[in-house]
Amino acid sequence: MRKLPLCAALGLCVATLTLGGCSSKDTPLERAADADAYGSTPATARTAEINRQVLQELPFADEQDFVEARRGLIASAEALTIRDKNDKVIWDQPSYEFISGDAPDSVNPSLWRQAKLNNIHGLFKVTDGVYQLRGFDLANMTIIEGDKGWIVVDPLTTAETAARGIEFAREHLGDQTISAILFTHSHIDHFGGALGALAAAQTELADIRVIAPSGFMEESISENVLAGPTMNRRAEYMYGMPLPRTARGHVDSGLGKEPGIGTVGILTPTDLVSRTGETLEIDGVSFVFQNVSGSEAPAEFTFYLPEKKAFCGAELLSRNMHNLYTLRGAKVRDALAWSGYIDEAATLFNEAEIYFASHHWPIWGQPRINEFLEVQRDTYKYIHDQTLGMAYKGYTPVEIAEQLALPAALQKNFANRGYYGTVSHNSRAVYQGYFGWYDGNPANLNALPPEDAGRRYIAAMGGAAKVLAVAQQAYNEGDYRWVATLLNHLVFAEPKNEQAKALLARNYDQLGYQAESGPWRDVYLSAAYELRHGNTASTQDLSVARDMLVHSPLSNFFNVMAARLNATKAEGMEMTINFVFTDLAETHVLKLKNSVLHHRRAEADPDANATLKISHALFLDIALGQASIKDLVFSDQLSIDGSKIDLGRFFALQDGIAAGFSIVTP
Incomplete structure (x- = not known):
């Protein structure tokens, strides 16, 4: 019996489980840092002139952000280079030490300023009993002191970066264990390192509460599965993965330095927050939650600590304009709802004297917090309203993106600049959300x-x-x-x-x-x-995602198989295959007809062409490429009833995935 088609059918269906994917090749962090080594050219006189003009347009003399970004610093980790168990570098803060002084001609001065702010890293005291680890990954990890241990908020992308952060915190705050973990939303840079955090804090999973927004498990696992291979390839461009960290290469992602690339996992929540105004006492600390699902993430909450008058904005708010559409490719986000949630937060938590979030640095004082919320709220609504207004006049997405600009009152605030999202591609997102890809011009209908x-x-x-x-x-x-x-x-x-x-x-x-x-x-x-x-797309070591993938609904795998069906080869074929998962008491029936593959959870079809009985563990081994042909042939976790020939024909209909497809060439 030939098992290779099964591996091919399942092996890449979870290709994007981090923001940037998982590469098995040397990362840019381990390549030569010399910009000339990869062939870049210097800035031209025209580029230098354009970048110098930026210095005249924005209030660079305002140093308040740098004051707040350094406020409360307890300690910075020297030589913050984090490696995995195979000694591969997955996080390298020192690679950004070149970012100092004035901006070179090859970097926009505004982005250079943001990169300098994001370089400020370490353990920070936000207020009594609230601390943040910044610069250990793309996101922040927040620690709130409870009665029995630490309440950890958003334990980063990877087990390795989260473990190093917790270890560093324990060095300076004492050897506390973890009493609870909060996942503010369903993006992996906010939950993927949870298991590493627990291990570093010597905490058993059974001893903690896990609080997340309603829908967290479904959204956190599913967002990138169906779109995974394509999204991963595009993420390599979005985060500059092939580039050296130099003044002519990658300098910053706006939201932070870059995503960590390492081992990822997930924890099943013990408590789900589903409504605004919901309160919980977590290890002696009072939390008031706001449900903002459908803004920056499909499952997300913010929260307020009334005893500390501290508001955590999660990723509803950040110190840059965010994405209504992310360039790696994802569903368009609702600008109007996003603005409404910010307005609601400003009303609900109007007594807040401290703002902190899942990215960037805090703000202290009600006047500055109120101004920040107002500007962010108005920016998303302005882009929404003006895009629609221009569409009413017949302007197309390209024309709107070219003409739309924020008013002066919204342009001058650095926390509102387009370091991550931009007015240009966010306006296109609003248009797409309402009108789709077609701009109404028949020349573009069938180009x-x-x-x-x-x-x-x-x-x-x-x-x-x-x-x-x-x-x-x-x-x-x-x-x-x-x-x-x-x-x-x-x-x-x-x-x-x-x-x-x-x-x-x-x-x-x-x-x-x-x-x-x-x-x-x-x-x-x-x-x-x-x-x-030439094409330098990374390959992927999916084994780092096993701790997360074990929670993925089996339907995700079968949805990917349906998408990979070679419809031409399948034309005229009818077939039924049973998948019986012996250790889950779960059976899925796959039916092929009309070049369409359907699946449903049901009792095994007695008339199926073949029945594959397999353990969930072996199924994951196959999906992750960890099971060899010999393992499969001699495994007592797999058996086949019915036609092995038909089963082979079925898997032969699965097309491969060109995960490393070209982008700038055919």
Whole structure:
């Protein structure tokens, strides 16, 4: 019996379980740090001029953010380089030590300022009994002192970074155990390190409460599963994974330095918060919750500590404009609901004297907190309202993104700048949320695909040599967006045209250097890197996700199998396959007809072509690529009834996943 098709059918269905995926190759942290080693070019005079203009547009003399970002610092970890059990670097704060002084010509000064603020790391006292670990991962981990132990809020992305954070806290605050863990929302940088935190604090799972928003388990596991391989590939661009950490490479993600890449897990909540105003006493500390699900995350809450007059904004609020649409690819977020939740928080928690959150640094004092909430609230509503208003007049998403700008009152606040989300792509998200991808122009209803369009454009313009000459002239004039349009057509028409790829790479360098948004910078520079070096997509070690994947509903796997069905090969075939999970008392019936694969949890179909009896543990081994053919053949955790030939034919219908597909070339 041949088992390889089964591995192929299941092995990549959970490809994105972290914000940035899990790479089994050397990470950029372990590559040469010299920018010239990967072929980047210096900033042009035009780029330097554009970046200098930023210095005149924003109040860089205001140092209040730096005062607050350093306030309460207890200690910073020296040489904060974190490795996994195989000695692979998964977090390297020292790689960002080059970020100091004035911004170089190759970095937008506003992004450089944010990068300097995000470089301030260590253990901080927020107020009596509340501490934060910042700079140990993309997110913050908050520690609240309870009667019996620590209440840990958002234990980071990975077990390794969370463990190091807890160890550092214990060095300076005493050897406390953990009494409770709060997951503010369903993104993995806020829960993936939970098991590592417990281990570092020498705490048994049975001894703690786990509090999360209603829907947490479903949303935390499912968000990236179906879209996983594609989302992971795009995340490599969004977070600059191929890039060195240099002034010509990755400098910051806006929200933090970058996602940690390591072992991830999850804990099943003991308490679910489902409504605003709900209160809980957790290890002697009173919490008042606000349900903000459907804003930044599909399952999310904020909370207030009335005894400390401290408001945790989770990720409803952050010290940058957030994403209504994230460039790695995810469902569009509701700008109007998001703004409404912020307005509600301002009313509910109007006595707060301290604000802290899952990213960035706190704010102290009611006037500053009120101003912060007001500006963030109004920004999301302004983008929502004005996008709709322009759509009412017939403007398309591209036209709206080009024209829409925040009013002066919302532009000058650094906490509102587009370091992560931008007005440009957020306005497109609002349009998409209401009207979808079609802009109403029939020329875009059934447009030619990129390769075909590219060949025809280049021919119409007189050939590759002429297009290159026009592009070079535009590059010399600093018209970089036009160069990108021209050369994108040429590269898709002639993917082996090295001269075109080289000029397009230089051009993307300049667009990246000018970007205020960390993700925009990383997308441009990652594109330049790939044009120079070819497709460098990472492979993935999915074993790091086992502690999380064990909680994934089996339906997720079968949904991915349905998406991977080769419909052409399946045409005319009808088949029924039973999956019987022997250790779960759970059976799923898969039916193939009309080139569509359906599945449901039900009693085994007695007329099925084949019945596969398998343990959940072995199923996970197969999905994670941890079971060899020999393991399967001799395993007492797997048996087959019915036609082995039909089972083989069924798995042969599963297409592979091009997890490392090209983006800037065909």
